Amino acid sequence: MGQRRFLSALLVLAVIMPLFSGCFGSEEVVNEIIEDGPFSFSEPLPMETFYHYAGGINALNQSAVNAANITANLTGNNTPFYANGTYFGIGFTTFEPTLGITSTGSMFFTNYRGTGDGTHIIKGTNYGQDWEDVGPFNPVFPTTGQVPSSNDPYVYVDKWTDRIVKFDMHALTAMFVEYSDDDGSSWSLPLSAEGYYSTQDHQSIASMPDVNGIGFHESIYVFCINTGSSALGPQCSRSLNGGVTWDIQRPGYPIGEPQCSGLHGHVAGGSDGSVYRGNPSCEGPAVYRSLDGGYTWTEHTISTTVGMQDGWHNHEVAVAVDEGGNVHATWIATDNMPYYAYSRDQGETWSEAMMIAAPGVNQTGFPTIFAGDEGRVALGYIGLQEGKSGWNGYMAVLTDAFNEYPLITSVSVNLFEDPLDISEDCGNVRCGGFGDFIDIEIDDEGRPWIALAHNVQGQEGIVGTFVTGPSLYGNLTQLEVIEAGGNSTLSL
Numbered sequence: 001m002g003q004r005r006f007l008s009a010l011l012v013l014a015v016i017m018p019l020f021s022g023c024f025g026s027e028e029v030v031n032e033i034i035e036d037g038p039f040s041f042s043e044p045l046p047m048e049t050f051y052h053y054a055g056g057i058n059a060l061n062q063s064a065v066n067a068a069n070i071t072a073n074l075t076g077n078n079t080p081f082y083a084n085g086t087y088f089g090i091g092f093t094t095f096e097p098t099l100g101i102t103s104t105g106s107m108f109f110t111n112y113r114g115t116g117d118g119t120h121i122i123k124g125t126n127y128g129q130d131w132e133d134v135g136p137f138n139p140v141f142p143t144t145g146q147v148p149s150s151n152d153p154y155v156y157v158d159k160w161t162d163r164i165v166k167f168d169m170h171a172l173t174a175m176f177v178e179y180s181d182d183d184g185s186s187w188s189l190p191l192s193a194e195g196y197y198s199t200q201d202h203q204s205i206a207s208m209p210d211v212n213g214i215g216f217h218e219s220i221y222v223f224c225i226n227t228g229s230s231a232l233g234p235q236c237s238r239s240l241n242g243g244v245t246w247d248i249q250r251p252g253y254p255i256g257e258p259q260c261s262g263l264h265g266h267v268a269g270g271s272d273g274s275v276y277r278g279n280p281s282c283e284g285p286a287v288y289r290s291l292d293g294g295y296t297w298t299e300h301t302i303s304t305t306v307g308m309q310d311g312w313h314n315h316e317v318a319v320a321v322d323e324g325g326n327v328h329a330t331w332i333a334t335d336n337m338p339y340y341a342y343s344r345d346q347g348e349t350w351s352e353a354m355m356i357a358a359p360g361v362n363q364t365g366f367p368t369i370f371a372g373d374e375g376r377v378a379l380g381y382i383g384l385q386e387g388k389s390g391w392n393g394y395m396a397v398l399t400d401a402f403n404e405y406p407l408i409t410s411v412s413v414n415l416f417e418d419p420l421d422i423s424e425d426c427g428n429v430r431c432g433g434f435g436d437f438i439d440i441e442i443d444d445e446g447r448p449w450i451a452l453a454h455n456v457q458g459q460e461g462i463v464g465t466f467v468t469g470p471s472l473y474g475n476l477t478q479l480e481v482i483e484a485g486g487n488s489t490l491s492l
Helices: 003-024 062-067
Strands: 049-053 084-093 099-101 107-112 119-125 130-133 152-157 164-170 174-180 201-209 219-226 235-239 267-269 275-280 285-290 298-301 318-321 327-332 338-343 361-371 377-385 391-398 408-412 439-442 448-454 460-468
Touching: 084 107, 084 119, 084 130, 084 408, 084 448, 099 152, 099 439, 099 448, 107 152, 107 460, 119 164, 152 201, 164 201, 164 219, 201 275, 219 267, 219 275, 267 318, 275 318, 275 327, 285 327, 327 361, 327 377, 338 361, 338 377, 377 439, 377 448, 391 448, 391 460
Parallel strands: 201 267, 318 361, 361 439
Antiparallel strands: 049 408, 084 460, 099 107, 107 119, 119 130, 152 164, 164 174, 201 219, 219 235, 267 275, 275 285, 285 298, 318 327, 327 338, 361 377, 377 391, 391 408, 439 448, 448 460
16 A cells, blocks of 8 residues: 555544544554555655656556556665755746855846846845845846846856856847846946847846866856747857857757757756757657767757647756766656656766656646756656646756666655646646746755746745755765745745
8 A cells, every 4th residue: 555545544544543442442542553664754745745766657656656567666775865955045036047056055046127127137045035136236226127128037156166147138129137146245337248139038147167278267158049040040159258258159059950940948058068959850859969069060850759838938958967977858748747757977878867856746847957966857747637727836856866666755845735836737837937938946955946936925935945855966965954935934
């Protein structure tokens, strides 16, 4: 019997036993007995926590595991850890939320304010419980942003230097960069990142160590933009001096290779100096790779059998690089479910795509991914749980991604009775504060954090995380328990 069913049966017994106490003559004490095994945790599992294999196979249901012919080895890095999720409100609205985390544990979240005030960066400390507006503020009008208009806010933390980079797009044409090297206490003046005036949208930035010594900064920065045109394709630019100046934009794909989309997902850099971005090829979801700082690119199709969602996210291939240089990707497929695959040779070949949604989830959207130590991955998406009303924010964690049957630990960061959105088709359209995308990061302790919006509560930005769970950096251990948040932390 699965643990959930077992615990449910115990709960029913606990309720009905007093009703029969008069018949039996005295009240009996029912002791909770849990069979020894890998899922024998000291605390009961929340309804929002799931242990499963690819395809939504419930790992706590041995009959389902046997029927799927899964021979699981739940030892080593595939060992289950007790996990539960929560979230914290940032106290400000958001749109297309992005998130960066410095080595101090400080989090930086985008607050979209529109024309006249621009985008502000909201700094979180104390594990997401304390938040403050750190600007960057205009030196003449100190309550407004330095860039007074922003169509697309974006924040990124260079994990090799801790530089916080804020990107703003204006009127689909101009790009401006501001950066901070002191956890948001001070910022540079706005710097132009324009290449040429083409349609500019969905900007994304990544960094990688300057392993070949071609620049004037520890890291090379690459940003890419959507043009919305298959003829132009995505365009990319690089900076060799920490974001102060940028090369002219160049095609972010192999020149001469036909393109079937001018759209892309976020950019990700590896410690080996490589950089990747998700993008549909003409054959299916793909990853584009550059080994020279975004100057030239090669195309690598992930799957020709598991295609892209026919909806708003039909271009969103999210990509990440772990500390071992392995590449991980996720996307929403034609069945509106999230799929995941990995490459151990810089994108040349890929694993079979696996569906990673939690059991009972039947519709999803907004894929995102980040990787920690080798084989440890955190994926995010929003999903509809069967029998529940409203959309939830999910994190799916793999601690042994290369295992034949990797265990997936999934949590909804919000309770089922506290949905983030209640529209019918949120996963398939531009939806409230989610906009076009969401974001996920891992802090230096190995704790994953997902950037979301609580659309029901005025599109307030929220960060979801583990109250406790497995660490995705360093020794595979139980994360320190932090205080749970939830709906009570919202302030809008």
